[in-house]
Amino acid sequence: MKKKVTEIIYQAINEINEELDQALKLEKSTNTVLMGSNGKLDSLGIVHLLVIIEQNIEDELDEIITIADERAMSQKRSPFLTIETLVDYIVMLLREKNDE
Amino acid sequence: MDENNLNYDIFIKGNLVDLVIITEEIVEHTNWYNWFNDEETTLHMQQHYYPNTKSMQMDFYKKIIKNNKEKIQLGIYHKKDKILCGLVSLNKIDNLNRNAEISLIIGENKYRKLEVSHEAMKLIINHAFNTINLHKINAGYIETLESWGLFLRRTFGFSNEGIQKEQVYKNGKYLNIVNLGLTKNQYHTMIKENINEEKSD
Numbered sequence: 291m292k293k294k295v296t297e298i299i300y301q302a303i304n305e306i307n308e309e310l311d312q313a314l315k316l317e318k319s320t321n322t323v324l325m326g327s328n329g330k331l332d333s334l335g336i337v338h339l340l341v342i343i344e345q346n347i348e349d350e351l352d353e354i355i356t357i358a359d360e361r362a363m364s365q366k367r368s369p370f371l372t373i374e375t376l377v378d379y380i381v382m383l384l385r386e387k388n389d390e
Numbered sequence: 391m392d393e394n395n396l397n398y399d400i401f402i403k404g405n406l407v408d409l410v411i412i413t414e415e416i417v418e419h420t421n422w423y424n425w426f427n428d429e430e431t432t433l434h435m436q437q438h439y440y441p442n443t444k445s446m447q448m449d450f451y452k453k454i455i456k457n458n459k460e461k462i463q464l465g466i467y468h469k470k471d472k473i474l475c476g477l478v479s480l481n482k483i484d485n486l487n488r489n490a491e492i493s494l495i496i497g498e499n500k501y502r503k504l505e506v507s508h509e510a511m512k513l514i515i516n517h518a519f520n521t522i523n524l525h526k527i528n529a530g531y532i533e534t535l536e537s538w539g540l541f542l543r544r545t546f547g548f549s550n551e552g553i554q555k556e557q558v559y560k561n562g563k564y565l566n567i568v569n570l571g572l573t574k575n576q577y578h579t580m581i582k583e584n585i586n587e588e589k590s591d
Contacts, residue, residue: 333503363505385590
């Protein structure tokens with residue numbers, strides 16, 4: 291599952307990189323920082339990326355999940371910190387969905 | 391005076407940012423006035439029609455902000471970097487109907503991060519509902535800022551309340567304004583749901 295989610299995120303990064311200047315393009319690595327002072331994306335950019343990921347998850351896994359919401363924002367350790375933490379968060383959301 | 395040496399009076403304490411009281415010194419010694427001269431900063435705003443100067447900003451402060459009970463405008467102070475990076479406001483506070491309009495600007499490009507906007511919004515919304523006892527907050531955004539609208543809906547519970555068609559002329563086009571509303575009940579339901587979800591994790 292983790293591998294598939296990582297692929298889906300990289301696919302979304304490809305899409306978003308097409309719109310970004312060279313200096314702002316995101317590297318496809320699990321260590322890539324998304325949020326915080328070292329993150330390249332601004333607030334609108336990160337929401338845009340998360341929405342593309344949600345859409346790709348629906349298209350590829352036939353699951354509807356909401357990644358960008360208050361629940362994610364109020365976690366003590368942000369799930370959007372790096373690609374790795376984002377993968378873990380999405381896998382958790384998908385597991386929860388399947389447990390329902 | 392260097393901006394970092396300014397004394398900021400904290401009005402609402404946060405983790406990453408504090409909301410501070412705007413003073414004449416802040417108008418005088420920060421880059422605030424210049425945010426409205428920046429094309430990128432104002433891309434999705436009804437600003438950047440006429441140049442803004444420090445003296446115009448001072449007039450605005452004296453006439454519109456100072457001692458105005460219908461407006462609460464606070465600076466967003468980045469605690470670690472000791473810089474005023476934006477502003478958040480409750481405008482047109484209607485004490486009879488208990489509502490107001492909310493707005494936010496992150497003027498310093500480096501701080502245009504989701505966590506900064508989120509905390510500043512959360513602090514002022516909590517103040518609006520839990521301290522000055524507003525019943526409802528309204529927000530509006532130009533349609534090109536849809537990511538921000540989506541964030542407001544999902545994170546705080548705002549709901550769509552209609553569209554003003556071709557209301558604003560910006561970047562060579564007439565654009566729609568999307569109106570959002572958030573009642574105290576909607577907000578508290580959203581916060582409660584998230585607390586419950588966190589507990590069940």
